[in-house]
Amino acid sequence: MRITVLGKSPSWQDANGACSGYLIEEHGTCVLLDCGNGVFSKLRRYRDYVAVDAVVISHLHADHILDLIPFSYALTYAPRQQPVPVARWPGTAAPARPKLYAPSGARDTFRRIVGSWGNEDLVEKAFDLHEYAVADVIEVGSLSFRFHEVPHFLPTCAVDVTSLNGGGRFTYGADSAPTEELVRFADGTDLLMVEATLPRPEREGPRGHLTPAEAGDHGCRAHVGRLVITHISDELDALWARSQAEHAFGGPVSVAREGAVYQV
Numbered sequence: 730m731r732i733t734v735l736g737k738s739p740s741w742q743d744a745n746g747a748c749s750g751y752l753i754e755e756h757g758t759c760v761l762l763d764c765g766n767g768v769f770s771k772l773r774r775y776r777d778y779v780a781v782d783a784v785v786i787s788h789l790h791a792d793h794i795l796d797l798i799p800f801s802y803a804l805t806y807a808p809r810q811q812p813v814p815v816a817r818w819p820g821t822a823a824p825a826r827p828k829l830y831a832p833s834g835a836r837d838t839f840r841r842i843v844g845s846w847g848n849e850d851l852v853e854k855a856f857d858l859h860e861y862a863v864a865d866v867i868e869v870g871s872l873s874f875r876f877h878e879v880p881h882f883l884p885t886c887a888v889d890v891t892s893l894n895g896g897g898r899f900t901y902g903a904d905s906a907p908t909e910e911l912v913r914f915a916d917g918t919d920l921l922m923v924e925a926t927l928p929r930p931e932r933e934g935p936r937g938h939l940t941p942a943e944a945g946d947h948g949c950r951a952h953v954g955r956l957v958i959t960h961i962s963d964e965l966d967a968l969w970a971r972s973q974a975e976h977a978f979g980g981p982v983s984v985a986r987e988g989a990v991y992q993v
Contacts, residue, residue, distance in 0.1 A: 730755045730872070730890070730897050730993050732920070734959070735771040737985040739926050740792040743963040746987060747771045748792035751901065751922070755892055758870025762888060762901060763787055769796040769803070771987065778803055779810070779825035783869045784856065786831040787903035788885035789838050797829070798843065801855035829856035830867055830874070832884055836860065868893065877914040879905035882937045887914050897993025900953070904960065906936035907943050912950045919993040921953040922985065924960035925970055941970040945977030954993075959985035 731754045736747025748765025752775060759776055761768075761784045772778060778800065786794055808815035810824040829835075829852070839852040852858065861867060863886060867874040871893050876886040881904045888901045900915040902923035915921045925944040930936065939947070941958055948956035958974050961967070967984045974982040983989070 730892050730899060732899055732922070732991045732993070733775055734985050734987055734989045735761075735775070736765055736768045737959045737961065737987060738765075738767075738792070739960050739962050740790070741962065742767050743987075746963065748795070749787075749960065750796070752776065753872065753890060753899070755896060756871045756894060758782055758872050760785060760869050760872060760874075760890075762890075763793045763903075764796045764800060765792040766795045769799045772800075779807075781825075781827045783828040783830060783867075785867070785869075785874055785888060786829070786835065787888055787901065788881060788883060789832060789835060790881075790883065790885075790904065793904075794831075794838075797839070797852055797856075801843075801852045804855040805851065826855065826857050828869070829858045830861050831858065832886065833860045833862065834884075871896075877910060879903060879911050879914075880908050880936070881905055882935070887911055889914065889918070899991075899993050902947070904938060907939060907947070912947055915947070915951040915953060917952055919954040920957065920991055921948050921951060921955070922957045922959050922991075923947055925958035925974060926960045926962075928965060941973035942977045945974035945979075945982060948974075948978045948982075955983070955991070956980075957983045957985050957991065961985070 733752040735750035747767030749763040750768030751762040753760045808818045814820045840849040843851045875889040890899045897919040900918040925941040926938040
């Protein structure tokens with residue numbers, strides 16, 4: 730299984746960067762995990778967007794879904810997707826329509842966003858939309874996806890991806906406050922990619938994110954093979970974040986960067 734970081738920024742993009750988006754590939758299967766601001770452009774550097782089999786969304790915050798909109802416009806209006814010849818494209822009776830797996834309430838959320846300026850059913854027409862429940866197991870080609878709810882500011886799922894061909898296991902923590910739930914869900918995974926957004930815990934109100942040290946602690950207690958911290962702004966010193974995470978993890982930690990590739 731090959732995981733490529735398309736975007737690793739928090740809710741505001743790095744300079745020339747993108748928010749959350751990760752390309753997962755194995756034996757011809759191609760899945761996009763989250764699709765935040767700027768991710769569609771980054772995706773096109775690595776794969777033809779009509780070759781994406783499915784998109785899986787961890788939660789419905791803007792920095793994890795907004796580039797579903799340009800992705801939907803491409804699937805709807807791109808010359809190659811039309812039923813009649815357009816320029817060098819011959820026309821097709823079977824335009825690409827990837828599956829889109831998103832949390833409960835996604836259809837209404839997408840309709841509210843797009844309906845403010847255009848056809849509210851844009852996303853559900855471009856994609857084959859399925860709203861998943863936390864207990865669902867989704868299979869896309871050679872990959873199996875499981876979910877587990879983690880504490881955030883709206884319903885959010887960590888995502889566990891395993892190879893049906895006996896390959897590796899990858900766990901994505903999504904956005905989360907400190908939680909034993911993620912530790913148990915990720916226990917023993919080959920690779921845990923976990924957010925490390927904050928330089929210090931939130932000063933007031935409910936928790937919704939982790940610090941690098943907390944991310945490292947989660948990885949340590951989950952006994953993971955490798956730990957990658959992500960959802961970090963370029964305004965937060967990467968060397969400091971890595972040092973904090975490594976001290977808590979008790980071993981080497983990678984800091985996600987766009988274009989980085991991990992294999993499990």
